[in-house]
Amino acid sequence: MEVVITKDILKANDTLAASIQRQLDAAGVYMINVLGSPGAGKTTLIEALDKALRGDLRAAVIEGDLATSKDAERLEQLGIPSVQINTGGGCHLESNMVAEALNGLKLDDTDIVLIENVGNLVCTASHKLGERLRITLLSTTEGDDKVAKYPPIFQRTDAIVVTKADLLPYVDFDMDKMVADAKKLNPDVKIFTLAARGDTPEGVEDLAAWIREHTMAFRDAQKA
Ligand code: MG
Ligand code: ZN
Numbered sequence: 001m002e003v004v005i006t007k008d009i010l011k012a013n014d015t016l017a018a019s020i021q022r023q024l025d026a027a028g029v030y031m032i033n034v035l036g037s038p039g040a041g042k043t044t045l046i047e048a049l050d051k052a053l054r055g056d057l058r059a060a061v062i063e064g065d066l067a068t069s070k071d072a073e074r075l076e077q078l079g080i081p082s083v084q085i086n087t088g089g090g091c092h093l094e095s096n097m098v099a100e101a102l103n104g105l106k107l108d109d110t111d112i113v114l115i116e117n118v119g120n121l122v123c124t125a126s127h128k129l130g131e132r133l134r135i136t137l138l139s140t141t142e143g144d145d146k147v148a149k150y151p152p153i154f155q156r157t158d159a160i161v162v163t164k165a166d167l168l169p170y171v172d173f174d175m176d177k178m179v180a181d182a183k184k185l186n187p188d189v190k191i192f193t194l195a196a197r198g199d200t201p202e203g204v205e206d207l208a209a210w211i212r213e214h215t216m217a218f219r220d221a222q223k224a
Contacts, residue, residue, distance in 0.1 A: 013095050013127055016095040017095040017098075017128035018128075018130070020098060020102070020129070020130025021131075024102075024130060025222060029107050029111065029112065030112045030133070031114075031115065031129075031133075032114050032115065032132070032133045032135060032211070033129055034046065034117060034135050035117045035120075035121075035125070035134065036137030036163075037119050037139070037142055038119030039139070040139045040142065041139055041163040041164060042116050042137055043063075043075070044163075044196050045137065045163060046075065046080075046114050047074070047078060047196075048196040049204065049207065049208055050080050052204050052208035053112070056212060057111040057212065058111045059110070059111070059113070059114055060080070060081040060083075060105045060106075060114075061075050061114045062083050062098060063082055063083065063085065064085045064087060064097070064116055064117050065084065066086070066088075066118060067086060068086075069084040071084075071116065072084040081105060081109075083101040083104040085098075085100075085101050090118070091120050093117050093127065093129055094129075095128065098130060099130075111215065112211070115131065121150040122150065125156050126152065134157040134158050135157065135158065136154060136159070137161050137162075137163050138154075138162055138178070139164045140163070141167060141171055143171075143172060143173060144172070144173045144174045144177050144181075147160070147182050147185070154181075154182055154189070155185045156186075157186070157189060159192060159207075159210070160191050160192070161191075161192045161207060162175070162192065163194060163195070164195060165195045166202070175193070192207045192210070194207065
C-alpha cells in the first residue's frame with residue numbers, strides 16, 4: 001500500500017533529522033529552515049539577515065535548488081559560506097541531503113545555519129531537516145489567501161514573514177485577514193512584515209532580534 005510506504009519514508013527522514021539535531025546541539029549550532037514559494041524572497045531575506053546578524057552571529061547557508069547554483073553563488077559573493085544541494089528536480093529537501101551538506105560547512109566557525117529550502121508550499125512542510133526553528137515566507141504578491149489554502153506549512157512554522165511589504169498598496173493582500181487565518185491555525189505563530197530588498201531594508205532588524213533571542217536561549221539550554 002502506497003500510503004504505508006510514504007509513512008515509512010517520512011519516519012526514516014524524521015529519525016535522521018533527530019540525529020542531525022543532536023549533532024548540531026553538541027556543536028552548539030542553531031539551524032533554521034527557511035520555507036516559501038519560488039520568488040517569495042528567501043535568498044534576499046537570507047542576505048539581509050546575514051548583514052543584520054554579522055558581528056553577533058556567524059551564519060552559513062545550505063541552499064536547496066532543483067537545478068542551478070545561482071543562489072549559492074550570490075551568497076558566496078557576499079562572503080557567506082554556503083553549500084549547494086541540487087535535488088535533481090526533487091521538490092523539497094530531505095534530511096539525508098542536509099546531513100551531507102553539513103559536512104561541507106565548518107561548524108566550529110558557525111553559530112547559525114540557515115537552510116533555504118526548495119521553493120514550495122506543500123511537501124517541504126512535512127520534512128523535518130533537524131532544524132530548531134522554522135520561518136515561512138509569504139510575499140504580498142502571492143495573496144493573503146495562501147495561508148488558508150496551504151494550511152500545513154503555516155501551521156508547522158514558528159514564524160510567518162510577510163515579504164515585499166513595500167508592494168502592499170499595489171496588490172490584493174489583506175493583512176488582517178491573513179493574520180486571523182494564521183492565528184486560527186497556529187495561535188503562537190510570530191508574524192513579521194518586511195521589505196528586504198535594496199540598500200535600506202525595512203523590518204529585517206525585528207526578525208534578526210528574534211533570531212538572536214532564540215539562538216541565545218538555545219545556547220543557554222545547551223550549557224545547562
Ligand atoms: Mg532563492
Ligand atoms: Zn516535494
